[in-house]
Amino acid sequence: GESVGLHLPTLSVQEGDNSIINCAYSNSASDYFIWYKQESGKGPQFIIDIRSNMDKRQGQRVTVLLNKTVKHLSLQIAATQPGDSAVYFCAEIRPGGSYIPTFGRGTSLIVHP
Amino acid sequence: EAGVAQSPRYKIIEKRQSVAFWCNPISGHATLYWYQQILGQGPKLLIQFQNNGVVDDSQLPKDRFSAERLKGVDSTLKIQPAKLEDSAVYLCASRTRPDPGRTGELFFGEGSRLTVL
Structure with a gap:
């Protein structure tokens, strides 16, 4: 199935x-x-989102990039700080639903001082 | 602004026992969600309420799980009887209507960690 x-x-x-x-x-x-x-x-705490008609969106110290050709999403965190240590999840909202995010498995980010 | 409140934070029970979790969403948030998060995985939606009505409960194991939001404010999730595989964190989340600028912004509580022995 899709995921x-x-x-x-x-x-x-x-x-x-x-x-x-x-x-x-x-x-x-x-x-x-x-x-x-x-x-x-x-x-989980919301960081940033991006529409499917965009390829880049920036926030405070974070940038999300969307490459629809290869179906790839990335989160860039500039000048990573110890407080950024956490698990990061990407999620998608599929059309036709009630704007319910479907979560992936997660990446654990460890920041060493 | 007060956040999403959940209780209890931790619960340990034996299999076949029952358990209930409570959630009080942010004031004014009409939409409430219950998610199940198994260790090492992302949250999985169990049920969505809009006010006191169920919008989506397609992934709720209805033979053992039930949830209600009788007055459209706080909500209770119950498991009876519990199985070992129900060990997880149960997260409650809420939001007002979807905002085109921040569609994905759900406000989560800290969760209720269930251990079934």
Whole structure:
């Protein structure tokens, strides 16, 4: 079946480096893609989303890139900080539904001071 | 602004026992979701409410799981009888209407961690 998945389960970076977290999706009809951050013991927190008619969107220290040709989504975090350590999920919203995000498995980002 | 409140935070039960989780969404949020998150996986939707009506419960194992939101505010998720594979974090989330600028923004509670022995 179609699903949202991630390339790497764990990513380790040094404080100050840029981080890139990748996500592959298979449902070409999805309208929106979202990145969530989940810290230990907490619920997921919205970071940024992007419409399917865009290829890039920037927020504060984060950039999401969407490549519809290869069905690939990435989250770039600039100047990664220890507080960025968390599990990051990409999610998709499929058309025809009630805007319910479908989550992938997640990537654990570990930032070393 | 107060966030989504959930209780209890932790619960340990034996298989075949029952358990109930409670959620109070952010004030004014008409839409409420229950997700199940198994360790190492992303959250999986169980049920969606719009006010006090069920919008989608297609992934709710109805033979053992039930949920209600009688007055359109707080909600209860019940499991009876519990199985070992129900061990997970149960997340409640809410939002107002979908905002075109932030369609994916759900507000999650901290979750209720269930361990079934």
